[in-house]
Amino acid sequence: MRPTRREAVTVHPLVQTAAWADLKAAVTDLRDLQIADGSVPEPGDHARAAALVGRVITGIEALAPSLSHDADYLEALVKDFGRWADGGFEVPDFYDSIVAFAPAQHRVDGLPHLVVFPMYTQNGNPNRQVEAVLLEVIWPDFIADLEAGDYSNKLFLPIRFLDFTAGYDTNSAVLFPETVAMREVPAFTWGGIFADREAARFRRVVTEAAAVTRLSLPPDAARLIADQELAERTFVMWDLIHDRTHMHGDLPFDPFMIKQRMPYFLYSLEELRCDLTAFREAVALEADGHPYARSVQYAVLFDRIFRFAITGGRTRNYDGLGGQLLFAWLHQRGVLHWTDNRLTIDWADVAEPVLELSRAVEELYWRSIDRPKVAHWLAAYALISSVLTPHPLSAWARYQAGDLSALPLDGPPKGLTDAVLPDEFPLSMFYEALSKKMKGVIESTAGITGASA
Known part of the structure; x- marks a missing residue:
């Protein structure tokens, strides 16, 4: 197979610098001295921690000339590290540098950042380790055009890994400022999504799933x-539309994405609503000839x-529940079939049932504006349980x-x-079997990037 442009790209020059190598090594050693809240509690470790922070600062300053667009942030970052060391490595406070990072x-496509x-x-x-x-x-350019038009989202930041320390050698595919240790919570101006990890993970998992289920893929898929x-x-296109959807539509008065305790299946519907909106918009964009709409x-x-x-x-597992719901909805509407141990999808007919599910969730939300909270919760459960079978003890x-x-x-x-x-809607027999066959490949995607796919 001919390598794509991304697969043929060599290691980024910043990753090859001695400054990055030593900064990364210093952070790796510093993490071993920290406890859960980010502090270094043992006085006997402070001299070692101070030396490591000194190396981190040296690395930041050495890389800064290549990152002039982040000059104010990197200057604040050096000061925050120095303040943390001077204060005896108590719970860190990086408020000044996270506010300066914008x-x-x-x-700009390809613009690098050091975090x-x-x-x-x-x-x-x-x-909260470093x-x-x-x-x-x-x-x-096509994303810039979409964002400048009907899909405005000034906070959206699609990104790609170049290199990282151990905390990202995991399944994490986001970079959110609210995860940083800081004294107070400011108004945030961005949220990052590692599209290369999402894409690489998707490619590996779907390749295996198609083989396991013997699904015949259309050429464009x-x-x-x-x-x-x-x-x-x-x-990136999917995430752009998904992310802005959290703030658009006939929403229940209480936002879903703030920290509040409620049945997890409501989060399932919110995340699914945003994905179904991306699907719906992609159908409309495909009709207008957009080259990536079908892929979305x-x-x-x-x-x-x-x-x-x-x-x-x-x-x-609210994302898991959303996936189960979509599968069962399509199966029960006769466009997805599991027959003779083979999965088939009626590709010419699949869009309308997906849009139908989108409309059902939108109707639920629209009606929620006139309903008490508990009534909305019950209506949401009724929608899901009309498709999926609840646990017998529910x-x-x-x-x-x-x-x-x-x-x-x-x-x-x-109450x-x-x-x-905890598992209100258990896996179907189909998914129980598929999960066992897919377990290894799903686990193998931890730490994956576009370069390692």
């Missing part, structure tokens, strides 16, 4: 899975039904079946959330 103001913060990584390291990441922006650059651009539809469909449904544990299912005493409706909503089982 990468979304320079969305060095005490932080946790979602789906990765839960502790991470060091070299990355570059993915901003092709096969090209998507074979081409890292095409997949990266596809995911394949990506949403395949990632949801093949990877999301069987990735992660079975405790409140109190929510008993209520839906007419046992009005099954749920504590006379108390605070917390309803507590009544949701």
Whole structure:
């Protein structure tokens, strides 16, 4: 197979510098001295930590001339590291440098950034240890055109890994400023998504899933899975539309993405709503001749039904539930078939049922504006349980079946959330079997990048 442009690219020059190599090594050793809150509690470790921070600062200053667009941030970063060391390595506070870091103001294709913060990584390291990441922006012209038109999202930052420390040698594919250790929470101006990891993971998992299920792929879907650059651009387009959808539409008054405790299946519907919106918009853009629109539809469909449904544990796995729901919806509407141990999809007919599910979720949201919170929760459960079979011990299912005493409706909503089982909607027999066959390849994608795909 002819290598794509991304597969033929050599290691980025910044990754090859001695400054980056020593900075990365110093961060790696410093992490071993930190505890979960990011501090270095043992006085006997402080001299060692100070020497390591000195090497980190030296590395930042050596790389800074190649990153002039980040001059103010890198200067603040050096000061934050110095302040942390001078203060005895207590819980770190990198407020000044995270506020100064504004990468979304320079969305230029291939523009590099150096990220060095005490932080946790979602789906990765839960502790606020120092991470060091070299990355570059993915901003092709067609994405710039979409963002400047109907899909404005000034905070959206698609990025690609160049190199990283251990916290990102995981499943984490995001870089969010709110994960950084800081004294207070400012208004954030960006959120990063590593599209190269998303694309590489997608390609590996879907290649295996298609083989396991004997799914015959259309030629354009096969090209998507074979081409890292095409997949990266596809995911950037999907993420652009998905990300802005969280803030658009007839939403329930309480935003979904703030930290609040409620049944996990509501998060399933919100994430699925955003993906189905991306699918719907891609259908419209395909009709207008957009070259990546069809690929977005394949990506949403395949990632949801093949990877999301069987990735992660079975405790409140809201992305997994969304994948199960999409698969079952398509199966029950006769466009997806599992017959003779072979998966087939009616490609010419699949779009309309996906759009139908999108409309059902949008209708649920629209009606929620006139409903009390608990009534909305019950309606959301009714929608999901009309497609997926709940756990036999489910109190929510008993209520839906007419046992009005099954749920504590006379108390605070917390009681309803507590009544949701950790695995309220278990995997179907199809997914139980698929999960066993796919376990190894899904685990193999931890730490994957576009360069290693």
